[in-house]
Amino acid sequence: QVQLVESGGGLVQAGDSLRLSCAASGRTFSDYGFAWFRQATGKEREFVAGISYTGRRTYYADSVKGRFTISRDNAKNTVYLQMNVLKLEDTAVYYCAAGYGVAGGDRSNEYNYWGQGTQVTVSS
Helix, strand or coil, X not given: CCEEEEECCEEEECCCCEEEEEEEXXXXXXXXXXXXXXXXXXXXXXXXXXXXXXXXXXXXXXXXXXXXXXXXXXXXXXXXXXXXXXXXXXXXXXEEEXXXXXXXXXXXXXXXXXXXXXXXXXEC
């Protein structure tokens, strides 16, 4: 089992930055690829960004490319999502997900473990 705990969400204004963290425990962190998904009210969950278990590959949704950066710190068993130039449409609950040996792609069924989510609200 892998336990994931997200933190760092909050209420910010458009144009601001925020960094989400996902602390993982339970298994060998470096064996897992991670991703961030989000779900806005009334919408389906969508892929935001992913990072491979090696850390060498990252993937982004077109809507966040150039604004968001995913990274991992194997020493701290933590994955981060740096979000810059936030927009109103970034408002959602953000979920961290982990999958054994995954490359960090956008297929949610590759990820076996999910966190409880953290709310990000962007106001004008």
